[in-house]
Amino acid sequence: MTEPTASEHRRAATPEERSERGGEAGVTDVSTPGRVAEPGEGITVDELQLAARNHGLPLEALRYDVTPVGLHYLLVHYDIPAVDPDSWRLRIGGHVERPLALSLGDLSERPRVTQRVTMECAGNGRARLAPRPVSQPWLVEAVGTAEWTGTPLAPLLAEAGLGQGAVDVVFTGADHGIERGVEQDYERALPFADALGEDLLLAYEMNGAPLPVQHGFPLRLIAPGWYGMAHVKWLRDITVLDREFDGFQNAVAYRLRQQPEDAGEPVTRIEPRALLIPPGFPDFMSRIRIVPAGQCTLEGRAWSGYGPVTAVELTVDDGQSWTRAELGAPEHPYAWQHFAVDWPATTGRHLLSARATDATGRVQPVQQPWNRGGFANNLVQRVDVVVA
């Protein structure tokens, strides 16, 4: 585990300072790196405000192969924009030979593809880090699997005619806000080679119905295997660049940094993770699970953005011995896989953890992978259980 030194912690703002600056991070703090909480500092009101807008997957919904729409996690940086579908156009421009402007009708006449994709926010697991990066305080629930229907992106880029020397492809949404002092439309770029991948979709349906407004109506990018930030919602512009994109969400946010001044590595694909469907029934406040003694089958889902999951193992209490779970086949290359493992539940309090290993050999760590933004924390889950 790598931790910043104590001197690197910023003091939490007083309420007076907060109202002067217009919030926890402040609207004028242009260059301020994301804040890291003081040791023992609780979740702030700013974080609660984000958590109340952006909901997670209720973990019992891991039981569904495809997440019902209202139970899929949700993350919106700014406000959900109002988009008029009749006047809306997708523009493809920049470093291309033939710029395009496509209506929803134009897109619906193109080849139609449905893909089952597990999406996870790069900040999932952030609130479990110590010290805790101050931002949307996800525990482990920022994940969901949907059937996305739309048209493949690559043929449209080909039709626009990519100029020589294309480097990045920028995807711009219709939503607008200010983040650490930088006013912006939400936009994210993918390296040119990744943008040309045959699995990328411009999606206009989710689970067989038009995109719900909170999930990007009328059109969003689906970049299977990538963390959520790449799947730009309310998509209105695709711009090909002959240089590297230096916009906020690529150059400032979504980088793995140990120190504020580090350039950092970009956040890209989803690290492997396994989550248990919570067994038994919960205590209201603590969410501790109550499970009857005896033979118990634990089930869950596991996924990775680097290829299929090849093993899921369970440990009870000690973290030393791991039992192999039965793992479902990767029938959908970008969707989570089911697993099940028998556990002889003995009376007392227990901690259950499942860990996933993927086809590239990546395995979930039992020590937190810390970085200032709290990204890609795929530390194994701990499920607190009382067997009665």
Ligand SMILES: Nc1nc2c(c(=O)[nH]1)N[C@H]1C(S)=C(S)[C@@H](COP(=O)(O)O)O[C@H]1N2
């Ligand atoms: N235009 C736009 N696209 C966006 C975002 C956003 O705030 N604006 N949030 C991103 C992030 S960080 C995530 S995790 C996913 C969440 O997608 P969902 O809300 O459909 O689950 O959308 C991504 N696409």
Ligand SMILES: [Mo]
């Ligand atoms: Mo995210």
